Every structure is written in C-alpha cells, then in structure tokens.
Amino acid sequence: xxGKVIVKKVxxxxxxxxxxxxxxxxxxxxxxxVGPRIIRFGFxxxxxxxxxxxxxxxxxxxxxxxLYGGHRLxxxxxxxxxxxxxxxSPVQWEEIENGIxxxxxxxxxxxxxxELIIRLSSDTNEVCVRHRLTNTGAWPVELAPWAIxxxxxxxxxxxxxxxxxxGLAPSQSLALWPYTRLDDPRVVWxxxxxxxxxxxxxxxxxxxxxxxxxxxxxxxxxxTLFIKRYIHHEEARYPDFGxxxxxxxxQNTLELGTLGPLTMLNPGSSCDHTEDWSxxxxxxxxxxxxxxxxxxxxxxxxxxxxxx
Numbered sequence: 001x002x003g004k005v006i007v008k009k010v011x012x013x014x015x016x017x018x019x020x021x022x023x024x025x026x027x028x029x030x031x032x033x034v035g036p037r038i039i040r041f042g043f044x045x046x047x048x049x050x051x052x053x054x055x056x057x058x059x060x061x062x063x064x065x066x067l068y069g070g071h072r073l074x075x076x077x078x079x080x081x082x083x084x085x086x087x088x089s090p091v092q093w094e095e096i097e098n099g100i101x102x103x104x105x106x107x108x109x110x111x112x113x114x115e116l117i118i119r120l121s122s123d124t125n126e127v128c129v130r131h132r133l134t135n136t137g138a139w140p141v142e143l144a145p146w147a148i149x150x151x152x153x154x155x156x157x158x159x160x161x162x163x164x165x166x167g168l169a170p171s172q173s174l175a176l177w178p179y180t181r182l183d184d185p186r187v188v189w190x191x192x193x194x195x196x197x198x199x200x201x202x203x204x205x206x207x208x209x210x211x212x213x214x215x216x217x218x219x220x221x222x223x224t225l226f227i228k229r230y231i232h233h234e235e236a237r238y239p240d241f242g243x244x245x246x247x248x249x250x251q252n253t254l255e256l257g258t259l260g261p262l263t264m265l266n267p268g269s270s271c272d273h274t275e276d277w278s279x280x281x282x283x284x285x286x287x288x289x290x291x292x293x294x295x296x297x298x299x300x301x302x303x304x305x306x307x308x
Contacts, residue, residue, distance in 0.1 A: 005098040005120045012039065014058020019093060019100055021120045026279055028120060028127060031068070033060045035091050036102035036116045039070035041127070043279060047222045051150040051253040062088050069150050069253075073114045073131045075143040076239040076259055085109050098122060111137030127277040131260075134270040144239050145260040145273035149228070150253045151198065155221025156285060157247055157254055158296060159194045160214040175209035175241040186249060193292050196247055198254035205250045209243030216300050217245055217256050225283040227300055228256060229276040236261030 002023045012018040012029050021028045022044060029040035039057065040048045052069040059066065065084040074083055085107045092103040099119035106113045117130040131145045151157075162172040176182075184206050188195040196206070211232065218227045232244045238259055240246065246257040260273030280299045286292040 002123050005122050007095050007100060013052065015039075015060070017090070021099060021118065023120055023122050026120070026125045026127070028118065030093070030100060030102055030116070030118065031070070032091050032093050032102065034066075034068065034088050035072070036087070036104050036114055037068055037070045037072055038116070038118070038129070039068065041071070041226075041277070041279070043125075043224065043281060046224070047152065049152055049219070049221060049224060049226050049279070051152050053252075060088050060090075062086065064088075067150065071129070071147070071149045073116060073133075074146040074148060075110075075112060075133055076146040076262075077144075078146075082110055087114075106136050110141070111135065112141065112143070125279045129275045129277060131273045131275070132270050133265065135265040135267055138267055140264050140266050142262060142264050143271075144262045145271060146257060147230075147259070147273060147275050148255050148257045149219075149226075150255050151219045151226070152221055153198050153200050153253060155198055155219050155254065157194075157196045157198075157249075157256060158218040158220070158286070158292060159196070159210070159212065159245065159247065160216070161190075161192055161194065162211065162213045163192060164213070172211055172213070173241045173243075175243050175246070177205075177207040179205050180207055190289050192289050196249055196254065198249055200251050203251045205248065207246065207248040209240045209246040211238060211242045212245035212258075217247070217258065218296060218300070219254065219256055220283060220285055220296075223282055223284065225280040225296065225299060227278045227280070228258060229278075229300070230258045230274060233261050238262060 002025045010020045015033045017032045019030045027044050031037040050070045056066045056068045065086045102116040104114040113134040115132040119128045131147050186197040216229045238244050248255040263271045
C-alpha cells in the first residue's frame with residue numbers, strides 16, 4: 001500500500017549509514033559511506049533490480065577506484081584518470097520533501113562536485129533522479145553528465161531506433177567500441193527495436209551508443225520492468241558520436257547509461273541531467289517487436305523526464 005514517503009537511516013550490506021526511501025510499494029537505498037551511489041531499487045520485499053559487486057559492497061576508504069554496483073554519476077567523455085577518480089569517502093546528505101540530496105566532496109583532481117537529488121513519488125512506483133555536476137575549479141571544463149545504472153544479471157534491455165523519415169539522409173548514428181561484435185549472440189538488431197540480453201555465460205564486453213530521440217530505455221528482469229525516461233535534446237552536442245544513451249554488457253552486469261549534452265562548464269557553474277524511473281510488476285519478456293509494442297510501450301507513455 002502506497003502512502004507517505006518514509007526516509008530513514010538503515011544498515012545495508014555492511015554499510016551502516018545508508019538512507020532508505022519507501023512509499024510502501026517501492027524502496028530505494030542510497031549509500032552515504034561512499035559515493036554518491038543508489039545501491040538498491042526495487043519493490044518492497046522483492047529482488048534488487050541493480051547489480052551489487054559482492055567483494056566491494058560494504059567497503060570504503062580505498063585509494064583504488066571501486067564501482068560497488070547500483071546507480072552512479074560520472075562525467076563524460078570517459079578518460080583515464082578523470083573518469084576514475086575514487087569516490088570511496090563519505091558523502092553529505094540532507095532530507096528534502098519526499099527525498100534526499102547526496103552531495104559528494106569535491107573531486108581532488110577534477111575539482112568537480114557530484115550531487116544526486118532524489119525524489120520518490122508518494123502514490124506511484126516512480127522516482128525522479130536529478131544528476132548535478134558543479135565546477136569548483138579555476139578553469140572551464142567541457143563535460144556531459146552521465147547517469148549509469150548497473151543492472152542485476154539475467155535480464156534484457158530494450159532500446160528504440162530513431163525511425164523518423166529523413167528521406168535520403170541517414171536517420172541516426174550508432175557508436176561502436178573496438179570490442180563490440182555485431183554478431184554478438186546477446187543482441188537482436190530488430191527493425192524498430194534493439195534487444196540486448198545480459199548473459200553470465202558470455203564473457204566478452206559489448207557496448208553501443210546512440211542519439212536516443214525516443215527518450216527512454218528499459219530493462220526487464222525478475223518479471224519486473226525498469227524504465228528510464230529522460231530528455232534528448234535534438235540540437236545539442238553529445239559525446240561518443242552524439243550518444244545520449246549507451247548500453248554496456250559483460251558477464252556480470254548490463255549498464256543502462258543516459259547522458260546530458262556536452263557543456264562548457266564555467267567555474268562556479270553547474271549542469272543537470274534528470275532521469276525519471278518507474279517500476280512495473282508482472283511483465284513477461286517480449287521476444288518480438290509486436291510484443292514490445294503491446295507489453296512495454298503502453299507502460300512508457302508519452303511523458304519524458306520532469307525537471308522539478
């Protein structure tokens with residue numbers, strides 16, 4: 001039964017200072033000992049839709065970069081060492097109406113501060129996650145906010161192609177990484193939709209990126225459909241050949257990533273990227289495009305990410 005959003009401090013997987021948000025139907029758990037990270041999201045009493053890295057959850061304080069699992073905020077383009085500055089120290093947090101703010105200490109090398117502003121709906125299975133990057137340094141930095149969810153193994157991601165009629169011109173780009181195999185057995189290149197399975201038996205990595213004008217990407221696991229919605233800005237510049245959405249898979253997890261536009265972030269300035277999440281129970285796997293359109297599309301609806 002849904003009702004008031006309850007925010008409380010809880011231990012989770014060895015971390016003693018996690019924050020739980022629940023409306024009685026869905027539950028989100030954020031970590032404050034490291035991060036910022038959202039480590040759990042799911043229906044109350046049901047499996048975590050996010051992946052948890054067994055030998056990293058519950059730890060803190062290392063000088064090595066750790067993924068931990070769950071949902072994180074990066075800044076794109078990906079590069080070493082900028083992307084991999086360790087975030088193994090405690091974060092500040094504060095309660096807001098129906099949610100919390102997680103605020104990282106300033107990254108010592110990049111001078112970028114990361115924040116997650118999380119609001120849980122009191123009467124639907126929805127969450128709004130605003131990702132904020134602030135440049136505290138002395139020089140402008142070009143970057144794009146990059147929101148990445150590491151999904152629990154065994155599920156399937158769904159992504160819609162851009163089918164706009166562009167006449168004789170191409171309708172979209174598709175970014176491929178050197179290790180990406182077009183004959184990957186986990187991938188179905190459909191006429192309208194791409195389907196990418198997470199398969200623990202397939203070790204080699206896979207990654208694609210694209211300008212996702214539909215503004216949604218989904219993942220089905222445990223008969224639960226997780227939908228991310230966001231705004232794709234048609235006229236904006238995006239990293240990785242114009243990609244506002246990227247999917248990465250290996251033998252452990254599948255990552256759903258969405259990106260905001262590339263921004264020249266001046267000292268003292270911030271940029272935001274917002275995702276709307278929703279969970280839907282009792283959804284069976286769609287193995288044809290007709291099933292995708294009858295089972296999944298009605299759950300997505302026409303509304304894209306809100307910016308409260």
